[in-house]
Amino acid sequence: MSTEAPIEWTDRLLLGYAEMDAEHRDFVVCVRALQEAEPAQVADRLAAFADHARRHFGAENAWMMDTEFPARDCHIDEHAAVLKSVEEVQALVALGNTAIVRSLADELARWFPGHADYLDSALAAWMSKRRWNAKPVVLRRNILE
Numbered sequence: 001m002s003t004e005a006p007i008e009w010t011d012r013l014l015l016g017y018a019e020m021d022a023e024h025r026d027f028v029v030c031v032r033a034l035q036e037a038e039p040a041q042v043a044d045r046l047a048a049f050a051d052h053a054r055r056h057f058g059a060e061n062a063w064m065m066d067t068e069f070p071a072r073d074c075h076i077d078e079h080a081a082v083l084k085s086v087e088e089v090q091a092l093v094a095l096g097n098t099a100i101v102r103s104l105a106d107e108l109a110r111w112f113p114g115h116a117d118y119l120d121s122a123l124a125a126w127m128s129k130r131r132w133n134a135k136p137v138v139l140r141r142n143i144l145e
């Protein structure tokens, strides 16, 4: 299976909070693997993405709850909506519809940069400020790409 818009890591996605940046690199790897999955690989790669997403979103949700991050509700809701879609697609894959995974993977690739920019970046700044009492300084490579 191939895709017209493969997700790729770029340092533009760096937010300056190391734990979150590591999860985001892993997100890109998992979604790319889903985009490129052959039918026989779909179920395992979808399970791997689901594990990733539960850990990644769970960590962010826990940071927001533990630190009483003010704008947490819509961010937590967005994570929940993605996990719900993943579970719905897993049910369809179990019935033999492996082609649906490509739509999910492409949708995740489209969704992620905006989520990172608008919601995760605010949380990264909040967490860095709590840890270092400063906003993160992000050093990005290839910024003019």
Ligand SMILES: [Fe+2]
Pocket: 020, 023, 024, 056, 060, 120
């Ligand atoms: Fe995230």
Ligand SMILES: [Fe+2]
Pocket: 057, 060, 075, 079, 115, 119, 120
């Ligand atoms: Fe998030």
